[in-house]
Amino acid sequence: MIRFEQVSKVYPDGTSAVDGLDFEVAEGELVTLVGPSGCGKTTTMMMVNRLIEPTAGRILVNGEDIAGVDPVELRRRIGYVIQQVGLFPHRTVLDNTATVPFLTGWKKDRARARAAELLDLVGLDPSVYGPRYPEQLSGGQRQRVGVARALAADPPVLLMDEPFGAVDPVVRERLQDEFLGLQATVRKTVLLVTHDIEEAVRMGDRIAVYGQGHIEQFDTPASVLGAPATPYVAQFVGADRGLKRLSVTSVQQEDLEEPPRARLDEPVGPAAARLRAEGARWAVVLNERGELHGWVSTDDLARVGSDDLVVGNLARRMNAWVPMGAPLKHAFSEMLQWDAGWVAVLDGARLVGVLTPRKLHEALRRSVEADALGVAPHEVAFDSVADA
Numbered sequence: 372m373i374r375f376e377q378v379s380k381v382y383p384d385g386t387s388a389v390d391g392l393d394f395e396v397a398e399g400e401l402v403t404l405v406g407p408s409g410c411g412k413t414t415t416m417m418m419v420n421r422l423i424e425p426t427a428g429r430i431l432v433n434g435e436d437i438a439g440v441d442p443v444e445l446r447r448r449i450g451y452v453i454q455q456v457g458l459f460p461h462r463t464v465l466d467n468t469a470t471v472p473f474l475t476g477w478k479k480d481r482a483r484a485r486a487a488e489l490l491d492l493v494g495l496d497p498s499v500y501g502p503r504y505p506e507q508l509s510g511g512q513r514q515r516v517g518v519a520r521a522l523a524a525d526p527p528v529l530l531m532d533e534p535f536g537a538v539d540p541v542v543r544e545r546l547q548d549e550f551l552g553l554q555a556t557v558r559k560t561v562l563l564v565t566h567d568i569e570e571a572v573r574m575g576d577r578i579a580v581y582g583q584g585h586i587e588q589f590d591t592p593a594s595v596l597g598a599p600a601t602p603y604v605a606q607f608v609g610a611d612r613g614l615k616r617l618s619v620t621s622v623q624q625e626d627l628e629e630p631p632r633a634r635l636d637e638p639v640g641p642a643a644a645r646l647r648a649e650g651a652r653w654a655v656v657l658n659e660r661g662e663l664h665g666w667v668s669t670d671d672l673a674r675v676g677s678d679d680l681v682v683g684n685l686a687r688r689m690n691a692w693v694p695m696g697a698p699l700k701h702a703f704s705e706m707l708q709w710d711a712g713w714v715a716v717l718d719g720a721r722l723v724g725v726l727t728p729r730k731l732h733e734a735l736r737r738s739v740e741a742d743a744l745g746v747a748p749h750e751v752a753f754d755s756v757a758d759a
C-alpha cells in the first residue's frame with residue numbers, strides 16, 4: 372500500500388535526514404516508526420503526503436508514484452494526525468471534525484452527519500461535545516477529535532505523528548487501546564511515529580526501529596524484543612524487554628489450566644463433599660451455559676452445609692478475568708489489581724480456563740525461547756520450575 376524505494380532526503384543545508392529507505396507497509400497494516408529524536412521519523416512520514424519532497428528514490432501509494440500526484444489531491448486521500456492536533460479554535464468540535472468533507476464540497480448537513488458519526492466512533496457523544504469549542508475539551512478529548520477529523524473523509528491511509536504524545540501516561544494508554552479497537556474495524560494502512568518503544572510495541576503490527584537516518588530492524592514487535600537484529604536495537608528496546616513482551620504475548624489455550632468447577636444450581640452439601648474429595652479449595656461457578664458467574668470457596672460451602680441453599684447463594688464476584696487472546700500484561704495486571712491467585716479466561720461469557728502465575732511465567736518463557744529458536748511458541752518444550 373505504501374512503498375518506499377531507496378528513498379533519501381538531504382535538506383538544502385546539507386543535513387542528510389534519511390538515507391536509502393526501502394520498505395513496504397501492507398494494506399490494513401499499522402507500522403510504527405520508532406527511534407531517538409532527530410533520527411528521521413518525521414521526515415519519513417512527511418514525504419508520504421508530500422509536505423517534504425525526497426531527494427532520491429520513489430514512494431508509491433497504492434501502486435502509484437506520488438511524485439506525479441497533485442499534493443492537495445494526495446492529502447485528501449491521506450489522513451494526518453499530529454501531536455498538537457491543530458484544531459481551529461473558533462470552530463465547533465463538530466465543524467472541526469467535518470473540515471475535510473467541507474473542503475471536498477460535501478453539503479453541510481451531510482458533512483456534519485458524518486462528523487457526528489465519527490465523534491461517536493472515537494467515544495465522544497456528538498450531542499455533548501459537538502457544539503463545544505476546542506478549548507472546552509481536555510487534552511485526551513482533543514486528541515480524539517484529531518483522530519475523528521483524520522478519518523472523516525474515510526482515507527485509506529493514515530499518518531500519525533506522536534498522536535498520543537501530549538497527554539499523561541494513563542490517558543495515553545486508554546487512547547492507544549481505543550485506537551486499536553477502532554483500527555480493528557476500519558483497517559486503515561497506518562504509519563505511526565513515536566519515540567516511545569512501549570507505544571511502538573503496543574500499537575505496531577510491525578515496527579521500524581530507526582538508527583541515524585536508516586532503519587536498523589523492520590519486524591514484528593515480538594521479534595524486535597525477542598531477537599534484536601543489532602546491538603543498537605538491543606540497547607534501544609532496553610534490558611527489560613522480557614517485561615515488554617508481556618504486552619505482545621497473548622494468552623493461548625495451552626497456557627490455561629482446568630479449574631475445579633461448580634454449577635450455580637448445585638446444592639451446597641454435595642458440592643462441598645465433591646470439591647473436598649477432589650482436594651479443591653475453591654471452584655469457579657458456572658451457569659448451565661458454561662458462562663462464568665463467580666467463584667466459591669470450599670470452606671464456605673462446608674460451613675453452611677445446608678441443602679436448602681445452592682452454590683449460587685454463596686458465590687462471590689469474579690473480578691479478575693480477561694478475554695481469550697488478551698496480552699499477558701493484561702492478565703498480570705488483573706492479578707495484581709484484585710490480588711487474585713488466578714485469572715479467569717473467557718470466550719465471550721463462556722469460561723475457557725484459568726491462568727495461574729506459574730502458567731503466565733511459562734507462557735512468557737516459551738515466547739522468548741520460541742523467538743530464539745525461530746519456531747512457534749507451542750513447539751517449545753522446557754522444564755517448568757514446578758517440575759523441578
Ligand SMILES: Nc1ncnc2c1ncn2[C@@H]1O[C@H](COP(=O)(O)OP(=O)(O)OP(=O)(O)O)[C@@H](O)[C@H]1O
Nearest residue numbers: 382384386388407408409410411412413414415566
Ligand atoms: N528543514 C530542515 N532543514 C535541515 N535539517 C532538517 C530540517 N528538518 C529536519 N532536519 C534534520 O533532519 C534530521 C531528521 O529530522 P526529523 O524531524 O525527521 O527527525 P525525528 O526522528 O522525527 O525527530 P523528533 O523525534 O525529534 O521529531 C534531524 O537531524 C533534523 O535536524
